[in-house]
Amino acid sequence: MSEQTQRLTVAREHLRPVFAEIAAGAVVREQGHELPFTEVEALRDAGFGRLRLPIDDGGFGLDWPSFAELLIELAAADSNLPQIFRGHIAYVEHVLAAAPSDRRSRWLDRIADGELVGNAWSENGAAAVGTNATRVSRRADGTWRVDGRKFYTTGSIFADWVDATVDLDGETVTALIRRHQDGVEISDDWDGFGQPLTGTGTAVFTDASVDEDDVEPFTSRFPYQTAVYQLTLLAVLAGIAAAIERDTVAQVRARTRTYSHGSANRVADDPQVLQIVGELTATSATARALVLDVARAVQQAADVLGTSETEDAVAAAELGSSRAQIVLTDLVPRAASRLFDTLGASAVRSGTALDRHWRNARTVASHNPWIFKARQLGDHAVNGRTPDFVWAVGESKAAVESALPG
Numbered sequence: 001m002s003e004q005t006q007r008l009t010v011a012r013e014h015l016r017p018v019f020a021e022i023a024a025g026a027v028v029r030e031q032g033h034e035l036p037f038t039e040v041e042a043l044r045d046a047g048f049g050r051l052r053l054p055i056d057d058g059g060f061g062l063d064w065p066s067f068a069e070l071l072i073e074l075a076a077a078d079s080n081l082p083q084i085f086r087g088h089i090a091y092v093e094h095v096l097a098a099a100p101s102d103r104r105s106r107w108l109d110r111i112a113d114g115e116l117v118g119n120a121w122s123e124n125g126a127a128a129v130g131t132n133a134t135r136v137s138r139r140a141d142g143t144w145r146v147d148g149r150k151f152y153t154t155g156s157i158f159a160d161w162v163d164a165t166v167d168l169d170g171e172t173v174t175a176l177i178r179r180h181q182d183g184v185e186i187s188d189d190w191d192g193f194g195q196p197l198t199g200t201g202t203a204v205f206t207d208a209s210v211d212e213d214d215v216e217p218f219t220s221r222f223p224y225q226t227a228v229y230q231l232t233l234l235a236v237l238a239g240i241a242a243a244i245e246r247d248t249v250a251q252v253r254a255r256t257r258t259y260s261h262g263s264a265n266r267v268a269d270d271p272q273v274l275q276i277v278g279e280l281t282a283t284s285a286t287a288r289a290l291v292l293d294v295a296r297a298v299q300q301a302a303d304v305l306g307t308s309e310t311e312d313a314v315a316a317a318e319l320g321s322s323r324a325q326i327v328l329t330d331l332v333p334r335a336a337s338r339l340f341d342t343l344g345a346s347a348v349r350s351g352t353a354l355d356r357h358w359r360n361a362r363t364v365a366s367h368n369p370w371i372f373k374a375r376q377l378g379d380h381a382v383n384g385r386t387p388d389f390v391w392a393v394g395e396s397k398a399a400v401e402s403a404l405p406g
Helices: 003-024 026-032 037-045 064-077 080-084 086-097 102-112 225-254 271-303 310-342 355-365 370-383 397-403
Strands: 117-120 135-138 144-150 161-168 171-178 184-187 202-210 215-217
Touching: 003 026, 003 037, 003 064, 037 080, 064 080, 064 225, 064 271, 080 086, 080 225, 086 102, 086 117, 086 161, 086 225, 086 271, 144 161, 144 171, 161 202, 171 202, 225 271, 225 310, 225 355, 271 310, 310 355, 310 370
Parallel strands: 117 161, 135 161
Antiparallel strands: 135 144, 144 202, 161 171, 171 215, 184 202
16 A cells, blocks of 8 residues: 555545535535535544645645545535635645745644635626736835725635735735734625535625735746646536436435336336436546546646746646546536436425536536637647636726726
8 A cells, every 4th residue: 555545544534524424414504505614614623624734744645636536525525615625725735835934834834723725816896807906005004904805705704814816016916814803804695506605705805914924926826726726626526426426326226116118117227217327427437537637737746846847747737627627517517417317307306406416516617617728728739839827807908998087
């Protein structure tokens, strides 16, 4: 047994009881719109937020493929939970990839102590693409403040810190803002039809304090960050695929009613039904394999960071995550719809909550639209162009300028 296999086994044994508790309440939480504060705390206490930290720094020392295995398992239990941790996962990687410093040591200690980081990079106002209306500035006494409004602040309502992109004199920087202070207000106003419990709502900063050491140029972020963010979403899709397989098998096994024009006396023996179940198991296996393939590419990028191989490794991770996104955006929502072909009309009753798989998969798949990734992959294949792996969303600069008075 390899060292990584042993570490994964230890982490899995540690976390599986927590995953089981999370799975047991997933449907009730989603139907009642109960944010999973208790579940996030259970994961925090069990060390989920420090799985990637080296053992010597208080973590479990998992590499990316091992970590991806656990992300998929957690997503199968409740697809909201891995997405809640998405910003934290990326910030942990930023800390691990940073050069040794007092700040890095301080953040390693915070992560080891269980502190969690949320995300606040997006704005839904009229800011132009690539700019931020949210700003960091100095007060008269020399301390720093943040003012502005962010949306899609996934995980921040559960976190100790908010990782926000902000403007500093025309330059995009990041600020790590303490969540629990008078100047920070986070609302659970995400109204998407899927992934409803991720806390992906609005954050308002009003004279919020931030330490100068926690304001960094955006360009200091680790170069494979986009692949890490996407890998987490891919793991969510793979977990949903696993949950679709699990729930379909359970429903088919338990079903006693059949149709007079069916192909067998028992639904569990019906070859047409079994064919669809087989397709769903194939989707689940494919999704897991694609996620682990991307995880290996991300690990390679981490391993060669700072060497002459970095650029190629980062490109491989980014392109690999794009390919997987294109495939899973099609396969998993389709599987979430096909599961109903194995069952009767009773399966669409709200009490079964089977519709949540499609809603959640479609919502996750809508992040970072795949159509643009597909075009860039084609451009890379035909013309050898490497895509720009960091992008932004907002109003076009031309539209913003045309709306200005005068």
